[in-house]
Amino acid sequence: MALRAALRQKCGLIGILSQPSSSGSHSRVSAVLVSQMRNNATSPKIKVDFNQSTGVAVLSMQSPPVNSLSLDFLTELCISVEKLEMDRACRGLIITSSLPKVFSAGLDILEMYGKSPERCGEFWRAVQEMWLKMYSSNMVTIAAINGSSPAGGCLLSLTCDYRIMSDNPRYSIGLNETLLGIVAPFGTDKNIIKNTHTCSN
Numbered sequence: 001m002a003l004r005a006a007l008r009q010k011c012g013l014i015g016i017l018s019q020p021s022s023s024g025s026h027s028r029v030s031a032v033l034v035s036q037m038r039n040n041a042t043s044p045k046i047k048v049d050f051n052q053s054t055g056v057a058v059l060s061m062q063s064p065p066v067n068s069l070s071l072d073f074l075t076e077l078c079i080s081v082e083k084l085e086m087d088r089a090c091r092g093l094i095i096t097s098s099l100p101k102v103f104s105a106g107l108d109i110l111e112m113y114g115k116s117p118e119r120c121g122e123f124w125r126a127v128q129e130m131w132l133k134m135y136s137s138n139m140v141t142i143a144a145i146n147g148s149s150p151a152g153g154c155l156l157s158l159t160c161d162y163r164i165m166s167d168n169p170r171y172s173i174g175l176n177e178t179l180l181g182i183v184a185p186f187g188t189d190k191n192i193i194k195n196t197h198t199c200s201n
């Protein structure tokens, strides 16, 4: 029931958020998705287990050492989510990490150093696409945060409807990217930590 209520509530949001973007920002992922489906390729950085009987998919991030959000990783993540969106049987999505100790270390720092302006633009568009796609998903989404989740990792969890974090004092979460001189736009951090529940490891 709770799942259904959350889904209904979310569908209202989607009406607003899924308006076609004038920038056409979703077209890159869709184009990649089409070509990947054609090639029937599988992704090594993301593992998806979909349970037909429950309608819930578990998406495990498995990009060692720290699930950093590189352009490739973000693209694969969006493709995986897009594939699940297209499956009407899939109602819920749990995002977690298959690495020990780390949910996601956030944006891949190597993407932000010594890259061409074009590549930087592509990278930041992919970041934007990721959080818009997650936030406007028609599935009920849950981040099962089973390790540290700084900066972009925190952002990823914020795009979900619910967050549950392992109760381990060695794990941290938060928007610490200001230490690197990256400033989150106003309003993105509302209700973050407040709505993050913890559970025993």
Ligand SMILES: CCCCC/C=C\CCC/C=C/CC(=O)SCCNC(=O)CCNC(=O)[C@H](O)C(C)(C)COP(=O)(O)OP(=O)(O)OC[C@H]1O[C@@H](n2cnc3c(N)ncnc32)[C@H](O)[C@@H]1OP(=O)(O)O
Residues within 6 Å of the ligand: 065, 066, 068, 069, 101, 102, 104, 105, 106, 107, 108, 109, 110, 124, 125, 127, 128, 148, 150, 151, 152, 153, 155, 175, 177, 180, 182, 183, 184, 185, 188
């Ligand atoms: C366009 C509009 C967008 C709207 C955006 C809205 C809001 C913006 C908010 C989001 C902004 C995000 C910016 C970022 O995410 S910047 C990245 C910030 N991340 C960090 O500062 C994390 C740094 N890492 C750590 O704290 C730790 O690594 C750890 C995740 C806690 C794990 O610790 P541990 O298990 O001890 O592992 P190591 O530290 O030894 O690292 C192993 C290995 O991984 C490399 N690495 C770590 N983090 C990153 C990273 N983010 N990117 C790339 N690589 C990373 C690390 O260098 C080690 O590599 P080597 O083994 O080769 O040394």
